[in-house]
Amino acid sequence: MPTNSTPHRKHAQLVRPSIGEFSRHELAILGAPCGRIKELVARLLPHLEPTLRVAYVDADHAAGDDAAQGGTGGVDAILQAGASAELTDKITFRRLDLRRGLDTFAQQEWMHQQSLVLVNGNHFRARQQLIILDPAKPLQKKLDRLTDVRLILLPEGVTELPDYLQEHLQSADIPCLGLSDTEAIAAAVLQHWQQQQPRLRGLVLAGGQSQRMGQDKSRLTYHGQQEQRAYAAELLAPFCEDVLVSCRPDQVTELQAAGLAPLPDTFLGLGPMSGLLSAFQQDPDAAWLVVACDLPFLTDATLGHLVAHRHAGRMATAYRSPENEWPEPLITIWEPRSYGTLLRFLSLGYSCPRKALINSDIELLPPPAPTELRNINTPEQQAEALKEIEGR
Structure with a gap:
């Protein structure tokens, strides 16, 4: 009779966060x-x-x-x-x-x-x-x-x-x-x-469908022949313990071939929230410096400013969007305790990381170079961005 050599697990093998009786600290x-x-x-x-x-x-x-004496113990009516x-x-x-x-x-x-x-x-x-x-x-x-x-x-x-x-x-x-x-x-x-400040790891968000662009935004090139996913990972590297690239499961092989470290989504169909939650599921004790792959104007100076002004005592450190004064969730340092907050918002039916930032205790910074926070989402924006970068 055939035997199964794989031991049976009653529960999922999850990485548990390092929390004490009440809190991390x-x-x-x-x-x-x-x-x-x-x-x-x-x-x-x-x-x-x-x-x-x-x-x-x-x-x-x-x-x-x-x-103990038969009273209410402070309980009100x-x-x-x-x-x-x-x-x-x-x-x-x-x-x-x-x-x-x-x-x-x-x-x-x-x-x-x-x-x-x-x-x-x-x-x-x-x-x-x-x-x-x-x-x-x-x-x-x-x-x-x-x-x-x-x-x-x-x-x-x-x-x-x-x-x-x-x-x-x-x-x-x-x-x-x-x-x-x-x-x-x-x-x-x-x-x-x-x-005891949590270590900082980097995460490039590159698992989107790029529907408005019509092609994979993470593979576009604005700086020579370097793809955006590699460009973003290179920017993050000096500030982080390591850098992973958030991706769909079908992207793993091509990212490995490109010399990048893939982190396939384990939460699916949630947009950027998929990458964030998948990162925290892998390492709930790290802080994650998250950058979207569609930011060709982003520089190490802007990332360095964010890291230098990181407030690990808040849920996150984010830049204020130059467009609407709201926090920009895709250039943000998410501290470990944001994991529970993101899951709580998801349980309430919200998959928008920005909503979690708006309604939480965060450090909100004015960006030193607001134009660097521009997302490039359409072919028209891509053409304009290439023209501007080439003209520098």
Whole structure:
């Protein structure tokens, strides 16, 4: 009887993004009473928020105590009456109260728009930690939570690590700062965040049908005999770890023959969204510098300006379109957390990357050379572009 040597897989073999308990970038603060942890966070926020979008995760002692004594635990009348959720517009902010539990998947979904999550480590874990050596809250019983300590804070009068902590941390070279030195702590947190900035990979979008042009736009030549897909890949190369060319499955062989690295679409029929989602499906932990293949006027100076002004704390860094003031999605750095946003828009029936940018927290830049952002989509535009480039 024939046997199948290929092992059976119950689930699809997907690359899972590297996310902690709450977020890609998270720090649990522990080693002090909850009030002192919250006070530290309040001091740090004015120094962090100009650069980062910061969330704080904590537990409500009073609500827990009330529920344990038979009370409502802070639940208002609508939830008590049986509603599963209540969205309240507070005019200056919105609050969402849910009955569902704080499971791992939900908390990551809720926090994925934040660039940094600070966590009360007395109640919750995070994959990296900041510890306070407060004698009122020793850490002996929480050593299992100290898996990757990045900073040690010393209250006034404390100058040395206790023996049990030295033994646990062994020879780890962890910086120590005074608990009252707010600016230095904030600077250390920002430096830690910047050191974890996602790597940048390049993606040339070349899988379109080119219906208006009547021929494959990625194979047009404006600069000598070099095809546009190769020209764009060459522009991206100095700024990226590597460069892939997004394509239809039927284009793979010809791209390989041309010395390019193909990335065939795994999401089909979605236009540019196909290439973006396929790239994130392959590597959800990278940021993708995306360039369309139909930009013959684009230069390395404009790409370099985009990379130099990249804000990894936002969902994306994009240029403002010179035509309508909207973000230009096809010359954009898409950060890892944009993957979930793009999928969310797709689930709502939208396949337009620009719509995701317009409705998200992005860094929007004026282009240094607006004419370089011109797309060439028709034979008439192609003829004009060739004439202009040849006349330079």
